[in-house]
Structures are given as structure tokens and as C-alpha cells.
Amino acid sequence: MRRWEFVAAYLQGELEQGEVVYCHPPPGYETIGPDGKTRICRVIKPIYGMAQAGRRWQRSLFPWLTSWGFEQSHSDPCVFSCERTTD
Numbered sequence: 001m002r003r004w005e006f007v008a009a010y011l012q013g014e015l016e017q018g019e020v021v022y023c024h025p026p027p028g029y030e031t032i033g034p035d036g037k038t039r040i041c042r043v044i045k046p047i048y049g050m051a052q053a054g055r056r057w058q059r060s061l062f063p064w065l066t067s068w069g070f071e072q073s074h075s076d077p078c079v080f081s082c083e084r085t086t087d
Contacts, residue, residue, distance in 0.1 A: 013046040013056030021050065 015021065021043040025031055033039050046053040066072065070080040 013053065013058075013060045015044070015046060015052070015056060019052075021052070023047075 022040045023043055025039055025041050029039075031039055043050070046056040062072070065080045068082070070082040073079040073081065
């Protein structure tokens, strides 16, 4: 039995086409622009803390797993297995 640990997994997903997400600038960045207006940032990839981040990662990972021959469990759809023999 093996398992994989994905580092920064939520950062590997993609936003859906047409999905637009904005957030406040991170600490240390100017929040007021030269024109006196409050700045906001447009998010181009899912980030930790976003409600959508986990689902976007799942939509990237699941097709990849099935393309490599892994089968999704019927009892727990987040569990995949792949049986291989070594000859």
C-alpha cells in the first residue's frame, strides 16, 4: 500500500473558465493606490483559504488519476486504488 503527499496541493488547481475572483492585498502591500482608491487583487489560481480551492484541486487530480488506471471507490469517492503486479 502506498500513499502520496501533495505539497501545496490547493495551488495546483485551475479556476474554471469565466470564473473571476478578487481579494484584498496581502499584508505588506499598499492597500491605497496613487489615485486614492482602495486596491484589490484579481486571483488567477486557487489559493489557500478560498472556498473553491479544494474543489478546483479535485477537478484537476481526479481525471489524472483515472487516466493512469486508478479506480474510484464506490463507498468513498475520494479514495482511489490501482492494482498492479510485478513480474
